[in-house]
Amino acid sequence: MKYLFSLILVVSITLILVFCGNFGEKEEYFRIHIRANSNSTADQNVKYKVKDEVVDFLIPLLTNATTKDEAEAILNQNLSEIESVANKVLSENGFSYKSKAYLSFEEFPARSYGDLVLDEGFYDALILALGSGSGDNWWCVVYPPFCFLETKKSENYVYISKIWEIINSVIGNT
DSSP, rough: OOHHHHHHHHHHHHHHHHHHHOTTTTGGEEEEEEEEEEEHHHHHHHHHHHHHHHHHHHHHTTTTSSHHHHHHHHHTTTTHHHHHHHHHHHTTOOOOEEEEEEEEEEEEOOEEEEEEEOSEEEEEEEEEETTOOOOOEEEEEESGGGGGGSSSSSSGGOOOOOHHHHHHHHHTTT
């Protein structure tokens, strides 16, 4: 019975979001864009190490943000700390260049995150340039925190789905 109720609830919420919600509006997303120093193998490899550490740093800060504006304020207040995390990784891996973190409104190509597709267009974003920032880049969404579904540090693993929270609260009460 719980399974059937859960299935009906999930389908209902999904239909509401698809047909009535504004889930796909660009205004509701805050992206992250990490730009490598160059396209050398070393610069590309360290970009991913920086990404892992920055995402792990941001998880406890952003997972409880309930609005995009809250997420933006948190990011803005922590720009120097984000740079410190990135610079530490760069230094530990033998790179002398530094990072620069800032908030911007930039164009992104279309991108899919599982079943969600974000259209090409302009989005608010946290930009983290490593060195010259002229190499290939990595990007994701920090609000809602799609990038935070997986992390190397198990203590930072959190469930962020509001739908999952609703389902668990209903199932837990029956």
